[in-house]
Amino acid sequence: MRSLLTWLLILTVLATAPLSTASACPFCAAVSQTFSEEIESMDVALIAKLEKVPATTPDPSIGGVKANFIITQVIKGKEHLNDAKSVETLYYGEGREGRKFLIMGSDPTNLMWSTPTLLEDSTVDYILGSIKQPKDDYHRLIYFQKYLEGKDDMASRDAYDEFAKAPYDWLHSLKPDMNHDQLIEWLKNDDLQANHRRLYFTMLGVCGSKADLPFLETMLKSDDRKQKAGLDALIGCYLTLGGADGMPLIEKLFLEDKEAEYADTYAAIMAIRFHGTETDIIPRERLLQGLHLMLDRPSLADLVIVDLARWEDWSVIDRLSTLFKEANDDSSWVRVPVIRYLMACPKPEAKEALAELEKVDPEAMKRAQTFFPFRNSGVTPSRDAEQAIAMADQKVGVQLVSAEATQELTADTETTEVEVGVDEAPLSEDQDAAVENMNEAPVIATDEAKEPLTEPAAAASAAERFATRGDRLLADAIQNPQAVEAPSANRLVLVATPLVVGLLLALGMWLILRSPYQAPSA
Incomplete structure (x- = not known):
């Protein structure tokens, strides 16, 4: 097994x-492609309104009907539209006449349209702003930071993915623009998603101080699994702010204690491994002293x-x-x-x-x-x-x-x-x-x-x-x-090609199913 x-x-x-x-968050995992990545990968991207609710019954074989969408704004690929004012594509949702959608197309010679994604007005503004951000500069994170844990769920999820995929050094460059008090407030929410907690712990490790250690210690010692969600990043943050002085508590709770849960012990090992390979905050000799406890x-x-x-x-x-x-x-x-x-x-x-x-x-x-x-x-x-x-x-x-x-x-x-x-x-x-x-x-x-x-x-x-x-x-x-x-690059190609094909197939299914599941209620 x-x-x-x-x-x-x-x-x-x-x-x-x-x-x-x-990545900017060594303990995080991106959930999906960002809007910026999707738009970059397509030949055409536009915002359009549903002209009217289709009157015909959906075809069971395809799960939807063709509907006409009036183009309100072209984000990319205007040269491929030939001055078209509308597009016709399959629509899988219920009637939302006049609502805005993101529609993307590939293959300029014979445009194939994606499933329309229903957007709130705030999401449209978010997307239009995101494509204007510099691609290879940490300043783009300043924009996405404003949408973390915002009221617009779709924009909030996308902003998290932008952080999770950004280079790690960008996070340190972002330090002057981080909102320390806001991070603390988010981390006090026990219902926060584990991946988001990992990101905010990592950010707190950048902009926090020793004054935050009591707050972190409370969570480390808690028996509530929700408070300990994202434990690897929590320990990593604690050691970043506490340095070598923080090692005794981690050793006592997760390494010395033979009754400690396996997941908690492994989270501690991951955090120590991160500090031993990515930072010089704690001398490696001190980190090894902690790992030696596992030999018992x-x-x-x-x-x-x-x-x-x-x-x-x-x-x-x-x-x-x-x-x-x-x-x-x-x-x-x-x-x-x-x-x-x-x-x-x-x-x-x-x-x-x-x-x-x-x-x-x-x-x-x-x-x-x-x-x-x-x-x-x-x-x-x-x-x-x-x-x-x-x-x-x-x-x-x-x-x-x-x-x-x-x-x-x-x-x-x-x-x-x-x-x-x-x-x-x-x-x-x-x-x-x-x-x-x-x-x-x-x-x-x-x-x-x-x-x-x-x-x-x-x-x-x-x-x-x-x-x-x-x-x-x-x-x-x-x-x-x-x-x-x-x-060898050839070996890389041989190994990566099946994965890429699988991801593309999964992406195709996701695009088909995305609208019904992500669409907010009318």
């Missing part, structure tokens, strides 16, 4: 990670081993070795991550530990070296492991590569990236409920089946021949992080 859910998440991460950039919770220790390796914290070799030896049915999946941590470690103690742990669980060693068949300067796989790799070379292999590694390999980095995977093991109810929040998961890539090895001497090169291009890039990143080669 753990593996299946993780793999499903990984496919999404692999397809989207290369295409994404750091064996069933969850695998969540942080990847961070320890990535941040080159080689101080826990003995603790991880003990964790490996004492693993039981509830924590057995920690063994492969421990091995991979030791494989990445350049210290001679790591090599000694690997030899010792191989005697405890040789199967875990074989799995780890099969899925991550590379040496570093301090580790040489055993002959048995080499032979196991050679045997596996006869089959179709499955490589597990960190999703974050895929993303980081495209940029210069000064840190060592290492993949740490997990074995199959059942999830608890809390873990199952929180798996959707996981942002560190292995990415699946299959290798072609190869001819069986018949020469013993070939075993030494089995690891290299078994590896995919992505694995070689990852190994290079470990051994020489300053000379990392970017992933």
